Amino acid sequence: MTEKNIDLKIKLIHGFSNKVRLQILECIKEKEKTVSQIVEELKGNQSNISQHLACLKGCGIIVGRNEGKYCYYSLRNERIRELLEMFDTVLEDVHSDVACCANHVD
Template sequence: MQNQTSNFDMKMKLIHGFSNKTRIQILECIKEEEKTVNQIVEEIKGSQSNISQHLACLKGCGIIVGRNEGRYMYYSLRNQHIRDLLSMFDVVLEDVENDVACCDRHID
């Protein structure tokens, strides 16, 4: 039972990475190509400190990776599986969009 509980905890940690509007915006922003913090800030119109905190969260749970080049850090999705998962969210959302829109039990 301990192993199954641990697996559930790990799944929840992974899902938590996707459970914030800013983090989803960041992931969509870097879905097709790597970008610097400044490029991400400019594209999603956020504050640099807030974006940096969310990038740290995403990197910490393994959803994105960072690559240093000179004085810039470039962020990208960890792999094709993460890109596929983001696409699958869109596919599933198409099926349940009306129900999600009417749901008043979600947490912001």
Template sequence: MKKVDIDTKVKFLHGFSNKTRIQILESIKEEEKTVSQIVDDLNGNQSNISQHLACLKGCGLIVGRQDGKYVYYRVRNQLVRDLLTMFDVVLEDVENNIACCENHID
């Protein structure tokens, strides 16, 4: 396996480092959706959601498909879906540690 540059890895992980971006990824994990559908799912505002979609797209985690006046967003591929599922599996294992962590830095 090719060694990944640490700065690139940090930029990649940045895509997962925000509550709204995680909510978006979960919203489109199984099916593609428009911005309006995502805004409805998250009870957010379109401007904020659009900024996070741009970040996720820039990080390569999602793709968009133009259909008429709508853009449909979806998770890039099965590897990203698997990674989101793996986060849940690992989180289940370490959840108590995270809840008790006093060293978490925002």
């Protein structure tokens, strides 16, 4: 794998490496939602959520669809949904190790 591909992979993984971004992804995993719906469900700050949505969209993880005055956000495709589900599957296998890992603390 080339250095450029490694750097791109790091950027992609970075999109998943934040608590708020993961919460957003889980929030829209099954159904597209507006910013207001996401903010309400996550009980978050609209400005903060919007910044994270921009990051996710910029990384190509989500897409936005305009309808009237609303923008609906959803996962880019089924592969992103499968990746989120794979995270859960792998986590089941390594849960106790991850829980004890002192290298990555919030």
